[in-house]
Amino acid sequence: MEKDTLVYFFYGEDDFRIAKEIEKIKSGILKKEQTDFNFDRLISPLPVDFLTIANSYPVLSEKRVIQVEDFDGSFLNDTELLDYLNSPSPSTVIIFYDNSPKINENIKFFKELKTKNYFKLHKIRLLYENELFSYIRNLSKEKGIKISDEAVYYLIRYTGNNTVNIDNELNKIVSGIKPENKSKELSVNELKPLLAFSKTFTIFDFIDKILDRDIRGAFSIFGVIYNDGEEPVKIISVLYNEARKLHKAKVQESSGMDFETILRINGVLPFLKKKFLKNLSLFSVHELKRIMELLGETDFRLKTTSHPQNLIFEEFIFKLGFLDISRNLR
Template identity: 25%
Template structure:
């Protein structure tokens, strides 16, 4: 069932119990916001909406909330953010199972999990039996393109395809960050209602444009054993005030993505197949594969080890500038 179908229903058409899960918190929270805005009267939300976190008091809190009668409406809504309930057998799960088996018609219960549920659990099977299970997957390809275009359209603007691609290159499918950058773009657009690549390049966070390109060029310089260029690029990014550990994280991400892409390419997967497997946009995968020609699988694995060793030295209080410069030498030797 599509999530939008549920939001198009009337209150009396809803199921009593839902499990909402997935790793994309933005989509889940967007759905919950839409759900509560439509089905919980704004004036009576304090009386008819309960939000519960899974803790030692979960059973008592849940029973009390579920069995409380709604105030001046047909149904009340209870939202439970879970951690272990759908992941493993937990204490008192049987009590919750029995509650679901004889659930009051006056309440709508939403279980929320940011993890993949264990489908063999008795409680998962019961939710599926008496209600609905909704999975929120990270958006990719055309769905991500459409999300960006529709978000832009909701503000009364249009955007060219190449500008959508640039946003995806910058922020992948991080909807929270995309939403923030789109808001920024709209703020600066003024009377011009058509967004182009030039607009995007002029408005979106310069720190991404600078850091992402420098990290890519830095790794490329390492692969070409151009130590002087690598040191210069490292100096450039550190002079911007970027923390040493943050730089390590960006370099590690680039090398890790390159390693994963190279391994999958060795299995004869296409760029699109690799992107799908790694939950990435195809563009950075294509760039990684091009860059990986200067690296072997063993050298990439060794480079990750050197990054980890440098990270440990930074934790123990070693001189940051010296350690980062030595990292260049160690990475060059690893390649």
């Protein structure tokens, strides 16, 4: 908890990490036995109900904590609520939580509070792909286990950036490890039996097929992961990053740069070097550029037309097949 902070406002899409931060604040203020009388979670409250609790004294504690959720702009801009927040009780800590990816910082609530030293605004977005590695490393350490780089990568392939799934899978690992092995670094082969993934295929299996130029296999896997709820827009985002990395490496290769330097500059992990170089050998600069163009066109169509998303994406895969045909005709 930040010292002297009386009002927090959390927003963003990562509910799990926001909940962890809120719990950290709460447990830093209240002992377990103080929670019953000094913690209130208010869902869609009226301003008058909020103010009644905010102005009440804590019981056998220095402070009380109020967590407020599911509110709208009219609640935040209520005159009496703003009067209170401009001069809050020093014995009440308020945590506002809005699970929206964006907020309007131009409303009166934020304009007035952002200048106050007792107010803290926190955005907690979904983790980017390049942040997952260190996140899992740190979370594993918190849970008292060590995982090899290859095992972390394996876990990322199946959980993506869903922090709830990451936490659940790490808990399975913790409960499945023998006590004498907890200080030992787990390899990918030791990790696999401890997990229980429900999906037959993942987005990464699909991308592997694309980068292996296995269009028929890509078609099959797309059907499975789409029916499992995978969004085409998300697939495009991940595939575009992979294609862009390969395109950059291909340009570097064409300029005469050696492979070790290419791998280092592009941050390719040691156990992925062989796979990366294989994919690099399968495409030309022109083909990789065309894949990125097709991804951009498909992304635009997915976001601007009412056509079925699976049919739009299958058309994209079909077009990738023509890259193979044109290569064979050369």
